[in-house]
Amino acid sequence: MATNSIKLLTGNSHPQLAKLVADRLGIELAKTMSLNYSNQETSVTIGESVRDEDVFILQSTLPGDINDGLMELLIMINACKTASARRITAVIPNFPYARQDKKDKSRAPISAKLIANMLQTAGCNHVITMDLHASQIQGFFNVPVDNLYAEPSTLRWIRENFRGGQGCVIVSPDAGGAKRATSIADRLDLPFALIHKERARPNEVSRMVLVGSVKDMTCILVDDMADTCGTLAKAASTLVSHGAKEVVAIVTHGILSGDAIEVIKKSELQTLVVTNTVPLGEKADKLGSKLRVMDISPTLAEAIRRTHNGESVSFLFTHAPTD
Amino acid sequence: MRNTLIFAGSSCPNLTSQICSNLGMTTAAVELSQFANGETSVKILTSVREKDVFVVQSGSPRINDSIMELLIMISACKGGSANKLTAVLPYFPYSRQSKKKSHRGAITARMLANLLHVAGINHVITVDLHASQMQGFFKCPVDNLHAEPLIARWIRHNVPTWREAVCVSKNAGGTKRVTSLADALKLNFGIVTTDRKRGGGNMTASMIMRRLDGFEQDAEVDADVTNLHIGREDTPLEDTPTEEKSKNPELNNSDTGPGERKPEQKPNGTTPPTPPRPTNARPDIQQSPIRNPHIVTALRSSHTSRSPLVRSQTSPATPAPLHDLHDDLEYTDERARDIIHGRLVQGHIVPDDYPSPTPSAMSNSVILDRPDEDPMEMSRASSFFNPEAHALGGTGDAAASSDEEEENFTNPGVEQMITLVGDVRNRTVFIVDDMIDKAGSWIAAAETVKKRGGAKKVYCIATHGLFGGDALDEMQQCDCIDTILVTNSFPISAEKVRNASKLVVLDLSNLLAEAIRRNHYGESISALFSHSSD
Numbered sequence: 001m002a003t004n005s006i007k008l009l010t011g012n013s014h015p016q017l018a019k020l021v022a023d024r025l026g027i028e029l030a031k032t033m034s035l036n037y038s039n040q041e042t043s044v045t046i047g048e049s050v051r052d053e054d055v056f057i058l059q060s061t062l063p064g065d066i067n068d069g070l071m072e073l074l075i076m077i078n079a080c081k082t083a084s085a086r087r088i089t090a091v092i093p094n095f096p097y098a099r100q101d102k103k104d105k106s107r108a109p110i111s112a113k114l115i116a117n118m119l120q121t122a123g124c125n126h127v128i129t130m131d132l133h134a135s136q137i138q139g140f141f142n143v144p145v146d147n148l149y150a151e152p153s154t155l156r157w158i159r160e161n162f163r164g165g166q167g168c169v170i171v172s173p174d175a176g177g178a179k180r181a182t183s184i185a186d187r188l189d190l191p192f193a194l195i196h197k198e199r200a201r202p203n204e205v206s207r208m209v210l211v212g213s214v215k216d217m218t219c220i221l222v223d224d225m226a227d228t229c230g231t232l233a234k235a236a237s238t239l240v241s242h243g244a245k246e247v248v249a250i251v252t253h254g255i256l257s258g259d260a261i262e263v264i265k266k267s268e269l270q271t272l273v274v275t276n277t278v279p280l281g282e283k284a285d286k287l288g289s290k291l292r293v294m295d296i297s298p299t300l301a302e303a304i305r306r307t308h309n310g311e312s313v314s315f316l317f318t319h320a321p322t323d
Numbered sequence: 324m325r326n327t328l329i330f331a332g333s334s335c336p337n338l339t340s341q342i343c344s345n346l347g348m349t350t351a352a353v354e355l356s357q358f359a360n361g362e363t364s365v366k367i368l369t370s371v372r373e374k375d376v377f378v379v380q381s382g383s384p385r386i387n388d389s390i391m392e393l394l395i396m397i398s399a400c401k402g403g404s405a406n407k408l409t410a411v412l413p414y415f416p417y418s419r420q421s422k423k424k425s426h427r428g429a430i431t432a433r434m435l436a437n438l439l440h441v442a443g444i445n446h447v448i449t450v451d452l453h454a455s456q457m458q459g460f461f462k463c464p465v466d467n468l469h470a471e472p473l474i475a476r477w478i479r480h481n482v483p484t485w486r487e488a489v490c491v492s493k494n495a496g497g498t499k500r501v502t503s504l505a506d507a508l509k510l511n512f513g514i515v516t517t518d519r520k521r522g523g524g525n526m527t528a529s530m531i532m533r534r535l536d537g538f539e540q541d542a543e544v545d546a547d548v549t550n551l552h553i554g555r556e557d558t559p560l561e562d563t564p565t566e567e568k569s570k571n572p573e574l575n576n577s578d579t580g581p582g583e584r585k586p587e588q589k590p591n592g593t594t595p596p597t598p599p600r601p602t603n604a605r606p607d608i609q610q611s612p613i614r615n616p617h618i619v620t621a622l623r624s625s626h627t628s629r630s631p632l633v634r635s636q637t638s639p640a641t642p643a644p645l646h647d648l649h650d651d652l653e654y655t656d657e658r659a660r661d662i663i664h665g666r667l668v669q670g671h672i673v674p675d676d677y678p679s680p681t682p683s684a685m686s687n688s689v690i691l692d693r694p695d696e697d698p699m700e701m702s703r704a705s706s707f708f709n710p711e712a713h714a715l716g717g718t719g720d721a722a723a724s725s726d727e728e729e730e731n732f733t734n735p736g737v738e739q740m741i742t743l744v745g746d747v748r749n750r751t752v753f754i755v756d757d758m759i760d761k762a763g764s765w766i767a768a769a770e771t772v773k774k775r776g777g778a779k780k781v782y783c784i785a786t787h788g789l790f791g792g793d794a795l796d797e798m799q800q801c802d803c804i805d806t807i808l809v810t811n812s813f814p815i816s817a818e819k820v821r822n823a824s825k826l827v828v829l830d831l832s833n834l835l836a837e838a839i840r841r842n843h844y845g846e847s848i849s850a851l852f853s854h855s856s857d
Contacts, residue, residue, distance in 0.1 A: 037419075038760055038761055038789075038791025038792045038794070039382065039384070039386060039760055039789045039791045040384055040385060040386045040387065041386055041416065041417055041419070041420070042431075043420065043431075044428075044429055045425055045426075045427065045428060046426070046427035046428075049426075049427075050427065061360070061361075063360045063361055064360070064361040065361060066360065066361040066362055067361070067363065067385075067387040067388045067390070067391040068387045068388075070387070070391065071387040071390065071391075074434060074438070075429045075431050075434065076429070078429040078430065078431065078433075078434040079427050079428060079429035080427070082423060082427070082428075082429065082430060083426070083427035097362055099358075099362075100362070100364075103402060105366070106367075106403070107366070107367035107370075107371060107399055107400070107402065107403035108366070108399065108402075109365050109395045109396075109398045109399035109402060110398070110402060111362075111363075111365075111395050111398065113398075114394060114395060114398045114441070114442060117441040117442075118394070118438050118441055118442075120441075121434070121437040121438055121440070121441045122434055122437075122438075227358075227359055227360050228359045255360045257358075257359040257360040257361065258359035258360075
């Protein structure tokens with residue numbers, strides 16, 4: 001009699017998060033072996049039977065190693081598919097290539113769509129992700145996509161660390177993130193401000209215009225990802241020059257690539273809060289007290305549990321599971 | 324060529340510009356870079372609308388990045404309304420993972436084929452796929468070009484003594500490739516095989532196992548099985564070995580009865596008269612019924628002394644006609660002289676009096692585990708119930724077994740028996756495979772043919788020079804290797820080339836350019852498969 005239980009597999013990109021999720025679910029991570037040939041081709045072996053099991057494969061994006069992580073995920077999915085898994089769910093907390101989601105220039109590739117097609121081709125039946133850069137990416141898939149939000153965790157973090165948000169203002173560092181920021185501001189009943197930036201090239205920020213009042217307030221910058229952190233640093237200095245008391249940033253995906261560490265250290269930001277969707281590694285040590293990490297593994301674990309049991313996931317869009 | 328654009332991936336700009344200059348074009352403009360977080364960025368800087376687009380991308384040390392770049396370039400061209408998209412992959416990535424090697428192993432090559440489809444590919448041009456069955460992974464046409472004519476031509480022009488040379492396969496799985504080259508050059512061939520599981524035990528038994536595995540890998544098992552019985556019925560095997568022989572492998576090796584030997588006809592007058600000649604078996608499936616019965620029959624009776632590969636000569640380069648079939652069957656114990664054993668410790672040939680690293684390794688008591696069992700059953704068992712838990716631990720697959728060998732070569736505790744079948748004394752030897760990744764098996768094979776077999780010169784020949792790690796350095800430093808011949812299908816860094824005086828790199832750009840040109844104009848490409856006579 002087949003049991004059809006949860007099999008949680010993980011790639012090499014973020015084993016810590018996988019361990020946290022597995023502990024939360026009270027299961028062991030399935031044994032897998034993934035290694036590279038000498039010419040860097042990835043080879044995967046699934047160490048235990050997945051026949052007729054409900055397979056979840058957790059793979060995040062390791063900055064600088066995204067393509068390797070992606071190939072590893074695809075190969076693992078494919079290995080499970082050929083090993084007769086009943087259902088394969090890719091748990092991708094930080095969806096790679098999410099920013100290449102539209103044909104914004106002539107002949108620009110829609111790489112996010114390509115990734116979606118690749119995942120389905122490999123044999124993925126379901127995707128669980130978190131704070132997609134654009135929710136439209138869900139439409140790139142022909143399989144269900146659960147786009148979880150870090151917002152409930154963010155809300156709780158603000159309530160716990162900023163006296164419920166007294167004297168705070170929620171600031172969106174760009175126009176695109178206004179919706180995310182206003183949603184948080186509404187839920188906390190806080191004022192809201194917006195910084196408009198003129199972006200010349202990706203990862204480079206030019207001029208900043210502040211809309212709204214931040215004088216003598218604690219500014220909470222909210223965004224979905226912190227990559228090179230140029231935007232956040234510029235926004236922080238803009239806010240401080242407009243009389244903000246202190247500036248903190250809460251970001252879902254702390255990619256922190258390039259010179260991000262130096263930029264953050266030099267910036268006016270008092271604290272950068274990220275979730276653990278992306279492995280931070282040594283960066284956490286380098287930033288020291290300036291970096292705080294929110295653990296979102298309970299949300300992921302709960303989403304996995306509910307998906308497996310066929311329960312509704314919508315509860316998680318508004319509530320963060322308690323520890 | 325009008326309405327044609329050739330894009331270069333970042334892995335092989337040189338090869339692409341050579342292809343383009345052969346065609347009198349320039350490489351189409353594209354900007355390839357990476358975002359700060361490592362995501363690949365592609366900008367196509369020229370209109371591709373209704374164009375015939377070719378994207379050239381090989382492997383590189385960052386192979387997954389190369390693949391993503393290729394996929395994104397294809398996707399971008401597709402989104403830019405290109406008419407036809409052809410991926411030109413001189414080296415097909417992940418081609419070694421073309422079958423389920425272990426429990427729950429992924430067939431990554433098939434997945435990559437699917438990914439290329441998803442990105443929007445209409446046609447694929449590649450060179451010397453690791454397994455030509457991979458063409459079946461694609462729904463679109465695949466042109467699998469061969470570098471063999473180029474290699475054969477280089478040999479004819481650059482090796483003075485090539486008519487006396489012997490082509491040697493360094494593992495059982497790659498034998499087909501070697502016989503193909505041997506046929507093209509009308510040369511003899513031999514095989515080097517490593518006993519990988521039984522320490523210093525009965526190597527002949529394991530040779531047979533590996534031989535079987537090799538056939539299993541070649542996906543011809545069904546054909547073999549159906550032809551087996553027919554073959555047994557109408558081919559009288561005059562020297563079916565006895566049970567005693569199988570139980571006394573030592574005896575077999577010394578049991579060379581010249582009286583049994585039939586006079587052999589010479590296919591060409593260039594070879595010395597005395598040494599028996601390994602056959603030039605052709606890889607065609609049509610011929611397998613002719614060859615395979617011997618093999619399987621030999622296995623069935625636990626025949627040990629001769630490798631099934633070593634049979635008397637057929638006329639080289641021609642499909643064995645019927646009368647040759649009988650010559651084929653003229654097994655003579657003379658053949659046993661061609662089998663030379665060597666001891667391999669830490670990847671190198673050691674003298675016979677070298678102390679054994681493990682006492683059990685020298686025991687000669689191990690014979691076939693289950694001598695009564697049906698050999699076909701056993702071959703299945705050996706591949707499906709593979710006892711090794713290693714990730715790469717394959718069965719009879721050429722790549723897997725060579726990877727495994729590499730492990731053992733570096734393991735100081737393991738002594739292996741390496742066996743050379745075929746006569747190479749005072750001859751030039753071409754050791755041939757489709758790719759050079761790690762050096763271990765090449766060095767071991769080279770040392771075997773030179774130190775044990777007495778070969779004069781050793782050429783290591785492969786289409787794809789991957790040279791993982793320090794492989795090129797190690798091969799350069801090996802005294803037993805005289806020349807390393809590869810093509811430029813896989814880019815080799817200039818730094819590595821500078822230090823490798825033995826390395827010869829053949830240019831594939833003419834072949835690829837011609838394939839592109841013929842594809843664009845809708846001409847046949849079969850001429851590219853044939854050997855030139857000059």
